[in-house]
Amino acid sequence: MSTGWSTAVVLGRSMAGLAAAAALSRHFSEVVVVEKDPDLDTEQPRPGVGQGHHYHALAQGAVEALERLLPGIIEDLRGAGAVDVPFALGVRFYDAGDWQPNRDLGFVSLNATRGLIEQATAARVRRRPAVRFLGSSRLERLVFDRSDSDRGDGSVCGVEVRRADGALETLTADLVVDCTGRVSKLPEVLVRRGFDPIQQFTLNIGISYTSALFRAPVDTADGFSAVAVLPEPPTKRGGFVARVHEDTWIVSLHTRFERELPRSHQEMLAFAETIEVPDVAAFLRHATLQGEVRSFRKGEAVWRRFDRTERFPDGLLVLGDAIASFNPIFGQGMSVATLQACVLDDVLTERSARGAGLDGISRDYFPAAMAITRAAWGSSTAVDSAYEEVTGDRNPNAAQNTKVMRGLRKLIADDPKLHADMVAVGQMTTPGDRLMTPELIARALAAAEST
Ligand SMILES: Cc1cc2nc3c(=O)[nH]c(=O)nc-3n(C[C@H](O)[C@H](O)[C@H](O)COP(=O)(O)OP(=O)(O)OC[C@H]3O[C@@H](n4cnc5c(N)ncnc54)[C@H](O)[C@@H]3O)c2cc1C
Structure with missing residues (x-):
């Protein structure tokens, strides 16, 4: 399905980039996925994804989002x-x-x-006629329509990439989506162009x-x-x-x-x-x-608040670890990225239905994408902040959270429904506030203190 927009460029071909490409391919006639690593069809970990050698739990949130974006992927x-x-x-x-x-x-x-999760996902995305993978191509710079401005104005209209042989290539685009992960330089790029600094929690x-x-x-x-x-x-x-x-x-x-x-x-x-x-x-x-x-x-762990800036260039969005990367032991990153790609699909579908263009799309996308990030950030940093060695933007709810979680873990022994809710929150198929009702918090605190 293409709804009239011409070209989207996705930067990064890891899980966020692949999920974004799957969503964009329903709306753009051409989607170019730029990746600095070679475009290989392999399960082997690759240099651009240093975490690839390590255990990755595919939470149910990611399973459902991937299946929505790429029907058949789970059977693959x-x-x-x-x-x-x-x-x-x-x-x-x-x-x-x-x-x-x-x-x-x-x-x-x-x-x-x-590696297998990424390989299977890439194989499904590759089957979409609109999608083209451009491997061994490193993002050199974003191209703005006002090439010489540093006043925080102008829109992104493409990217310049350096190919493996050193040649520079310019790709024009109606929309560029940054999925380069935690190494993304976007906040610095925006400041150099005169946009406001992006608030960051670290x-x-x-x-x-x-x-x-x-x-x-x-x-x-x-x-x-x-x-x-x-x-x-x-x-x-x-x-x-x-x-x-x-x-x-x-x-x-x-x-x-x-x-x-x-x-x-x-x-x-x-x-x-x-x-x-x-x-x-x-x-x-x-x-x-x-x-x-x-x-x-x-x-x-880093969370960049792209939703809080007053001015953000048109023609540009961000998805996955480039927005926030979490403590991996909670297994949230791929769910957050794929659920954000579903948000992107929803936003494009809604704009297309009312015949709107892409202007101001960041104001629709970032708040919804951030709701997903917020849930993951809140639960993981509440545990992280309970360690005295942890420094930075600590979660003020850490002490209370430790007690509530201890109580909930006791209650689930005899409460299968609560157990299912707790797992659904952990698996990112249900918002975390399901467990944070005043009644449940009181029950959990009482259970925590009873031992
Ligand atoms: C140790 C560890 C364990 C984890 N375990 C889990 C887990 O159990 N469950 C889970 O859901 N998540 C887990 N995660 C998180 C998960 O790996 C990421 O959230 C997920 O891969 C999505 O990341 P991403 O695609 O946004 O970024 P990344 O995976 O970091 O990919 C970024 C991509 O951009 C490319 N790139 C970067 N710069 C450029 C450039 N200038 N030009 C072109 N390409 C560029 C890179 O080569 C790479 O392909 C774990 C993370 C770590 C570190």
Whole structure:
């Protein structure tokens, strides 16, 4: 379906860029996806996505958004070997001091490597006739219609990209969507052009991951397809074990503010033995390392408030980690990006229906996109801010949140409906305020204090 707009350019071909391209391809006759990495059809992690070696939970919010944007994608993933995880029967989840119940909550999640999720998504997007992938092409600069102005006016009308052979190419566009992730330079670019500084919240979370693929029989984790251990502050170490394909598993260990990270199977096991429940270490004792042990440090969570600026150039939007990147242990990033792509699709559909152009689209898009970011930022930073080492724009609700969550975790033992609501909020299929009613907060605080 094309509704008359000509060309959109998407910057970055990771999960946000692919989801944005899927949405845009319904409305533009041409969508060019610019990516600095080569355009390869592979499951292997690539340099532009440093987090690609690490466990990526595909939350139900992302599953539903991807299926809406790219119908058939979930079957593609299954066909490529992703593992079905009946929720919460197939997941052993230790959350801040308690094992969560293993009830049937009526949906099936998928385990896969980050690389496979991106590869399957890219394959679906590539099938859209409007879409063209431009690999090995680095964004050089945004092109404005008023080339020499630094007064905070003018619209974006294209981009200049540098190809692998060094040649510069200009792409003209009705709409440019920045999906270059947490390395996006857009706030600095806007200031240089005379636009107002973008307000930014930054929290120094000091997270690091160490991960590797392992081979182990499918029943190694007592029949569970995933084990997740999330610590309660001030405890720092936790881990994930997930079967991602037949007898291939990924293990991701995580900690905060630690300099020395494991570098071998033995060191991963020694680390896992210090986690407060034995399940991750037990898995590692019976698994065979496949490939390398890799680490990734993520010092900061960042939220850029593009919605709060009075002047934002026409012809330009932002999506995914370029708006906000969160503490990854809560597994929210791909859901936020894909749900924002659904918002983009809605906004374009609505404008198209009333015959409106693209002028002022940021005023429609950013508030709705930010509602998704706000939910993810609120819940993850409330936990992060409970660590005394964390600095920056702390979440003032951290202490209350710790107590409420402790109480809710106790209540779900005997309350399947509440359990389903809690999981739905965590999986980003339901807004977080479902759990924040005065009545529920009072029940949770009473439960937290009763022990
Ligand atoms: C360790 C870790 C674990 C995570 N685990 C989860 C999880 O369990 N669940 C979950 O949902 N999310 C998780 N995330 C978050 C998730 O990886 C991201 O939210 C998701 O990939 C969407 O990011 P993005 O596409 O906005 O940016 P990115 O994935 O960072 O991609 C940006 C893209 O832009 C390209 N690019 C950058 N600059 C340029 C340029 N100048 N020119 C051209 N191209 C450029 C890059 O090469 C890259 O392809 C995790 C993140 C980390 C760090």
